[in-house]
Amino acid sequence: MVQHNIDIKRLKIPEPIVVITDLSLYYGKTLALKEITLDISKKKVTSFIGPSGCGKSTLIRCLNRLNDLIEGVTIEGNIKIDGQDIYAPAIDVTALRKKVGMVFQKPNPFPKTIYENVVYGPRVQGINKKSVLDEICEKALKKAALWDEVKDRLRTSALDLSGGQQQRICIARAIATEPEIILLDEPCSALDPIATAKIEDMLVDLKKDYTVIIVTHNMQQAARISDYTGFFMLGTLVEFNITTEIFTNPREKQTEDYITGRFG
């Protein structure tokens, strides 16, 4: 039996940066997200888990309005980032996307050099001075824990790197635009355990400067790196709590079934 307690529905957390209230999303007539209400804390790692098709990716794509690109999407409810309604008509979508960076499931570096991949965002923002770009590139690559591996071949194609390195290039690319929030959509699903471990270490470091929201299929990963975890099923948020609570003392039966591997 699912019983929603009002207090559980909106968990009290310190310093909420993202405030989602009663968010529902339709693809055409199909309901994909149902009345999600959720706060996300600043400079913490928040992970979303749940079986495939439960709407967790859809939710994070709402946060940088990437769903706008898909035809026939309608959204109800509202999302506030830094107190600003991001679906308000006056909002500048490109500015929002600079503030909310994203890393995708499959590494998608542009077919350009490593350097040009990383400085793509700053270039779009109109920064063209070479010394500034060099500095941004170095800083971003260091944060993405990739600098030592690629510093000697910044001018070679990013496509020549391994999958794990490509994914870190994508993370560096997202960092280079100086976002406040970084969304990661199953960033390790295409990678081997060693590459995954590297990225996980890096994500924990990133917490110092950024709010990290990660969608993952891997429950151990969520348990290892995140401070808060949300469990989704069939478009609804079943449970949202501090990670240790979710994994040691789930309140909902469905959550317990999922994390103990009874289904999913």
Add this chain to the structure above:
Amino acid sequence: MKKLLKSGNPYIWLTAGTLTVCLLMIGGLIVLIMINGLGVFWPHRIAKMTLQDGAVVLGEIAKRESIPHQKDSYRTKLKVGNRDVYGMDFRWVDNANIVSCEYPTESLVFERREWGNMYGFLKGLKQGDDIKPVDLKEMTVLLGTSRALFKKIRRIEKKEIGNINYDMEKYRLELKRLTFEQPTERIQKKTAAIRAHIDALERSYREKEDMLTGLYTRAREKEIVALLADGTEKAMPVLQIIRVYAPNKMGFFAKIGFYFEKLWEFVSGEPREANTEGGIFPAIFGTVMLVLIMSIAVVPLGVLTAVYLKEYASDNIVARFVRISVSNLAGVPSIVFGVFGLGFFIYFIGGGIDKLFFPESLPSPTFGTGGILWASLTLALLTVPVVVVATEEGLSSVPTSIREGAYALGATKFETLWKVVLPQATPGMLTGMILAMARAAGEVAPLMITGVVKLAPSLPLDSHFPFVHLERKFMHLGFHIYDVGFQSPNVEAAIPMVYTTTLVLLFTVLILNLTAILVRNKLRKWYSTTSI
């Protein structure tokens, strides 16, 4: 039987067989053209035949075939040349009529600027009423001096007199333009100055003309006498002869050298004798330039159309209709495009340009007549569907994840398109361009009404400002084939040239395409490592 059908093997045979048939047809086509085209410049032996009626003929054996309805009897086609004496180049001889056939080493081929080849023997140099015997070596020296003389004559005719004519025309037009204006004092002064220029030009023109007459008389003085097969003597000026050679004396390597010399002359020289002899350089040049201008015009047109259709237009009924129409455009007969080019580009746009910018030369048109620009634009219209379709495919091949990556970094739609999507779609666009070039290089019908000519007096690119003359008419290999093969006064002699020209056309298209493919591969690499 059922089991066999079910195993799927017959379908493999069917598909493989069809492929084989296609390959054989293409291969056969190329081999046929090569066999017929490549042999043209090989120096064939000269046969001297004595016939039963006592007549003697001299010439190259062109063909041997059996006489229809008569068993075991053959006839031979002999290229006897000497069109000015015999009236035709070829003669059929029944093999039964041949008493003897030999290959005399002393027999020569005289390649002439007019009337085709002459086959015969060298008697000597005419000096007054006497004939002073000369041998082949002395003849070569004579030919050398006459070639230098000929070059000088040509230079005066084409370059110097050509320049004078060009300037004269310029001044004439300027004079005419001045008559449109108010006859103020300044204008009158200008007019007088121009008239003085024209007078000076006319004087120098007359000087050149006198010089030419002198050169021609000097050139005609030296005449050689050739002995034909039937014993008649034929005198001709040395100036008329391009080269003399004795194929029966040549060794294998001499023949190879001769072959390449002729081949080079063919691709680099200008045509002679109503295009049936000489080179085809202006036609190669015209074809290449036409295709290049066409590419420059078609790529932006097709790419922009495709970008709008694919990226911006919503997928509604109008967009679908436009897309179908564009594809169907590829099926419209090319001559229809030619008619459109004539009506729209030449008469409407060209006529408009003439009225606006070149009123002084009217009623004779400048842009309002066929020219390489209009022909290129017509071909660009013809090939635009190819580029549109290929570009759309190229755009589709750019994965959504890459676009989303750019959007997620705060790029606008245009920035994403311009900096991420288009560079990745470039190979697709270039593939479209390559297909367009291949199609355009082979197209002849629309050119025939938009500016191609049998013989263009000057190339569309020369030393006169502004160097590129897009309004000029031009020659084209495809049209050259049609003209030489079917419109020439001497079709039989010209047929080998048709094959050779076809071969050159094929090679030109091949080289153009290979260049484009190389560029595409380079760009593919370049785009993956640079900032654009």
